[in-house]
Amino acid sequence: MNDTTIERILFHAPNPAAPPELLKRLQAGIALQPAKSGTQKTREWQSPLRRWFPALAFSLLLLSCAIMIAVQVNWSADLKRENAVLQASTANLAQLREQHLAFEKAAAQQDELAQLQKDNQELHALQAEVAQLRDLPSQIQRLQNENRRLATALTAPTPASGANFFDEAQNEAERIYCVNNLKQLGLAMRIWEGDNGNKYSTSLVAMSNELSTVKVLLCPSDKARKDYSTLSFGQFQDNMTSYQYVAQPDDERFPECITAYCPIHHNYLLGDGSVQTVDPAKVREMKKDGRLYLQQINSGTGQ
Amino acid sequence: MSDAAEILCERAQKGDVAAASDLVTLFYQRIFAYLRRLSGNDEDAADLTQKTFTRSWQSLASYQRRSSFSTWLHGIAHHVYLDWRRKRSVGDAQTDEWWETLAGNSRTPFEDTAERELARQLYRWVDDLDDEKKQTVHLHYYQNLTLNETAEVLGVAVSTVKYRLREALDFLRARSNETERTERKVV
Numbered sequence: 001m002n003d004t005t006i007e008r009i010l011f012h013a014p015n016p017a018a019p020p021e022l023l024k025r026l027q028a029g030i031a032l033q034p035a036k037s038g039t040q041k042t043r044e045w046q047s048p049l050r051r052w053f054p055a056l057a058f059s060l061l062l063l064s065c066a067i068m069i070a071v072q073v074n075w076s077a078d079l080k081r082e083n084a085v086l087q088a089s090t091a092n093l094a095q096l097r098e099q100h101l102a103f104e105k106a107a108a109q110q111d112e113l114a115q116l117q118k119d120n121q122e123l124h125a126l127q128a129e130v131a132q133l134r135d136l137p138s139q140i141q142r143l144q145n146e147n148r149r150l151a152t153a154l155t156a157p158t159p160a161s162g163a164n165f166f167d168e169a170q171n172e173a174e175r176i177y178c179v180n181n182l183k184q185l186g187l188a189m190r191i192w193e194g195d196n197g198n199k200y201s202t203s204l205v206a207m208s209n210e211l212s213t214v215k216v217l218l219c220p221s222d223k224a225r226k227d228y229s230t231l232s233f234g235q236f237q238d239n240m241t242s243y244q245y246v247a248q249p250d251d252e253r254f255p256e257c258i259t260a261y262c263p264i265h266h267n268y269l270l271g272d273g274s275v276q277t278v279d280p281a282k283v284r285e286m287k288k289d290g291r292l293y294l295q296q297i298n299s300g301t302g303q
Numbered sequence: 304m305s306d307a308a309e310i311l312c313e314r315a316q317k318g319d320v321a322a323a324s325d326l327v328t329l330f331y332q333r334i335f336a337y338l339r340r341l342s343g344n345d346e347d348a349a350d351l352t353q354k355t356f357t358r359s360w361q362s363l364a365s366y367q368r369r370s371s372f373s374t375w376l377h378g379i380a381h382h383v384y385l386d387w388r389r390k391r392s393v394g395d396a397q398t399d400e401w402w403e404t405l406a407g408n409s410r411t412p413f414e415d416t417a418e419r420e421l422a423r424q425l426y427r428w429v430d431d432l433d434d435e436k437k438q439t440v441h442l443h444y445y446q447n448l449t450l451n452e453t454a455e456v457l458g459v460a461v462s463t464v465k466y467r468l469r470e471a472l473d474f475l476r477a478r479s480n481e482t483e484r485t486e487r488k489v490v
Contacts, residue, residue, distance in 0.1 A: 001421070001479040003472050009422045010429070010444035018335035022349050026331055026356050030323045032315060033364055 174220040178265045179275050182243070184216050185260055186273040189247065199249040200259065204241055208233035217241040221264045246292055247271075258285065258292040268294060308372045316363055327356060330373065334380050337446050341384050341438075351387055355380040374452040377442065381456050421479075428478045432471055439467040 154165050188210035192201050201207050204217055211217070215229050219242035228240045238245070247259035255272035268276045278294060286295040308329060314322035334355055339348035359379050366375055429440050435457075442453045443464070454461045 001476060001483070003476065006425065006472055006475050006479070007444070009418075009425050010440065011447070013340075013422075013426060013445045015332065015336040016339040016345075016348075018332050018339075018352070019345060019349055022335065022352060023328065023331060025349075025353060026327045027324045029353060029357055029360075030320055030327065031357070031360050032318050032320060032323055033361060 171221070175265045175267070175277065177220045178262050178267050179277065181216050181219065182260060182262065182267050182269040182275045183273070184211070185243070186269050186275070188216075189259065190273060193252060198252065200247045200251050202247075202249065203238050204243070204245050204260075205233065205236055205238050208236075217243065219243065219262050219264055248291060251291065254291060256293060258294065309368070312363070312366065312368075312372045316366070323360065326372070330376055331356070333373075333446060334376060337377070337380055337441060338384060340441060340445060342387070347387070351380070351383050354387075355383045358383060370455050371452070374448065374455050377446065377448060377452070378456045378458075381438070381442075424482065425475060425479070428475050429471070432474060436467045436471045436474075439464055440471050443468060 185204070188207045189200055191210045192207045193199060211233075214231055214233060214236045217236070217240070218225050218229055222242040225240060225242055228236065231240075242264070243260050243262055245260045248257075251257055251259055251271045253271075255270060257271045259269050259271055261268040266278050266280050268278065270276060276294065282297055283294050284297055286293045308326065311322045311326045311329070315326060331352060335348055335352045338351040338355070339345065342348045342351060355376070359376055362379070366372070370378075429437060432440065438457060439453060442448045442456055443450065448456065450461050450464050454464045457464065
């Protein structure tokens with residue numbers, strides 16, 4: 001079937017008949033509305049603007065284009081002027097290039113010179129360091145000899161005591177430690193006395209509240225009592241101390257009498273709280289009115 | 304008819320009910336036929352025709368004769384149908400019996416039984432077209448509107464109308480050729 005046949009058939013499509021009562025219904029439903037004169041007037045008033053709107057819009061567009069073109073022409077003219085000025089100023093460009101090259105060459109040479117000077121200074125510094133390093137082995141050798149000599153001197157026994165240097169130092173340290181212990185004892189006795197009617201204690205352990213540790217009651221040179229240092233005051237007894245406690249309750253009135261002493265170092269704690277270290281060959285103990293005093297062996301006076 | 308319609312329309316715009324009644328008499332068959340083919344049954348078509356004329360009376364004051372009254376009225380009918388379709392969402396297709404009955408009852412140039420059968424199939428295939436093409440075929444071929452009038456009613460360019468008609472004819476021709484081939488094989 002061709003298009004002509006199809007179109008002929010379509011053009012002659014049967015028309016369905018309307019129901020007979022439809023015409024009456026439609027005619028009965030006619031409700032004409034009066035024309036709106038106000039609207040018409042408004043449209044007539046608006047019509048010139050509407051009619052001229054495309055032309056106005058097009059004119060506006062043309063005007064905008066013209067302004068843009070004018071601005072661009074102006075810019076173009078400015079750029080051309082600037083270009084001409086720049087071309088004029090670069091007329092002697094070749095000469096400037098040569099000068100620039102020469103200047104760059106000179107600057108490079110100057111940099112090279114500065115670098116050489118710097119290298120030279122570094123070289124001098126290195127030479128000085130090398131000279132110092134050359135002396136270094138001889139200095140090391142000298143110091144080693146000195147060290148050896150000192151080590152020999154330290155380890156060799158001294159002619160007076162027969163003990164070496166370290167033993168003497170150890171003994172001296174222990175003596176000072178012992179003096180310190182006695183001073184702490186003296187301080188504890190003073191505190192205890194202040195709290196107990198100005199009377200000295202008759203026992204060292206009784207002053208446990210005034211003492212920081214039992215180590216105060218042990219002389220560091222008393223190796224036999226070394227193990228007691230780990231005990232507490234509850235376990236410690238008066239016969240465990242290294243020091244002889246000979247204080248009488250009213251000894252505070254006799255500042256020169258002995259209250260306690262160390263039989264190893266011959267350190268004596270006196271009634272005034274001071275500690276005296278004496279040479280047993282020159283000083284001895286002297287008992288007077290039930291109290292102990294120190295007395296010079298040759299003169300018979302206390303120290 | 305066109306001049307008569309324009310004169311009647313002018314009179315109706317001035318409030319002449321008799322002229323409006325004459326306009327109804329002049330156009331209601333065409334509008335009913337158009338809507339009947341699209342809607343699928345007499346009741347809906349009658350309702351839609353009534354709505355079309357009611358809306359036309361409401362808008363008659365704003366009719367400015369940019370197109371013919373017939374085109375303007377078809378435009379209103381087209382939009383009334385589209386509103387109805389939007390609410391219904393699915394349209395009823397015409398049955399084969401409807402087309403056969405219609406073809407049998409109407410006066411048509413197809414005296415030959417084979418051609419009448421062919422026409423019946425063709426109308427069925429038109430209903431199978433997509434909605435845009437179907438609308439275009441209905442307005443141009445069934446309602447005898449020109450290409451320009453069809454374009455105005457549908458609110459598209461004339462070139463679009465031509466394109467849709469071309470596509471529709473291609474589709475109908477292809478269906479027809481396919482049917483012919485099948486019949487030959489059977490024979």
